[in-house]
Amino acid sequence: MNCVRISISRRRARGQRGNEIFEFALYAAFIVPLFLWVFVSGMNLLRMIQCTQICRDIGNLYIHGVDYSTYAAQQIAQRLAQGYGLQIGSSFTGNNATNDGNSGNAWIVLSEVMYVGANTCSSLPSGTTCTNQSKYVFLQRIDFGNVGLQFNGTTVTSALGTPTATINSAGNVQNYLTDSGAVAANFSNFVQTQLADGQVMYVSETFFGSPDLGISAFPAGGVYQRTFF
Numbered sequence: 480m481n482c483v484r485i486s487i488s489r490r491r492a493r494g495q496r497g498n499e500i501f502e503f504a505l506y507a508a509f510i511v512p513l514f515l516w517v518f519v520s521g522m523n524l525l526r527m528i529q530c531t532q533i534c535r536d537i538g539n540l541y542i543h544g545v546d547y548s549t550y551a552a553q554q555i556a557q558r559l560a561q562g563y564g565l566q567i568g569s570s571f572t573g574n575n576a577t578n579d580g581n582s583g584n585a586w587i588v589l590s591e592v593m594y595v596g597a598n599t600c601s602s603l604p605s606g607t608t609c610t611n612q613s614k615y616v617f618l619q620r621i622d623f624g625n626v627g628l629q630f631n632g633t634t635v636t637s638a639l640g641t642p643t644a645t646i647n648s649a650g651n652v653q654n655y656l657t658d659s660g661a662v663a664a665n666f667s668n669f670v671q672t673q674l675a676d677g678q679v680m681y682v683s684e685t686f687f688g689s690p691d692l693g694i695s696a697f698p699a700g701g702v703y704q705r706t707f708f
Contacts, residue, residue: 534704538683542708548574576650579626584688586628591619596676615666617642621650630701681708
């Protein structure tokens with residue numbers, strides 16, 4: 480069998496010169512952003528797994544009596560969150576439940592919440608109105624790290640809300656039965672079954688920003704985890 484060799488004219492070959500580069504440029508315009516998105520999302524997924532464990536570890540110590548309003552306890556949290564930019568500032572003595580004016584890429588929020596029923600209200604002096612009956616209230620709120628932390632330009636906030644009642648240096652909420660500022664208005668959104676009168680639940684929330692993963696039009700945001708105990 481004879482083979483016929485078909486040649487391409489020199490003029491045609493010159494006209495096709497550079498097509499591969501043009502095609503690659505068009506292809507790269509789509510595939511490179513996809514690769515960047517996969518990289519950022521994949522790294523944040525890995526961090527989410529690690530941060531879930533950090534959140535649980537901090538919360539587990541909290542429910543077992545570790546006083547996170549002290550500097551020593553906050554140092555423990557800092558070690559647990561090593562590598563995630565949790566800063567707690569200079570050493571302090573006594574208690575500081577709002578050590579949240581630091582820089583860094585992390586913010587930790589710990590809350591103790593109770594459901595107020597009729598029996599709990601009965602502890603009030605006769606004639607005192609139990610303003611918060613049939614509501615969830617904060618018994619304690621402690622936060623430390625960077626309260627101004629932002630994910631993609633938006634300042635993060637606790638999912639439970641922020642108590643406006645008076646809180647002492649140990650994080651204990653004052654007048655939680657009579658001060659409407661102690662109400663945890665958002666808490667009911669996270670429980671399927673209402674707590675019993677006087678029942679308490681502890682919540683650990685951790686926010687870790689990922690500015691090191693941000694790439695131009697693909698901001699990395701951060702990782703938020705919460706654990707209920």
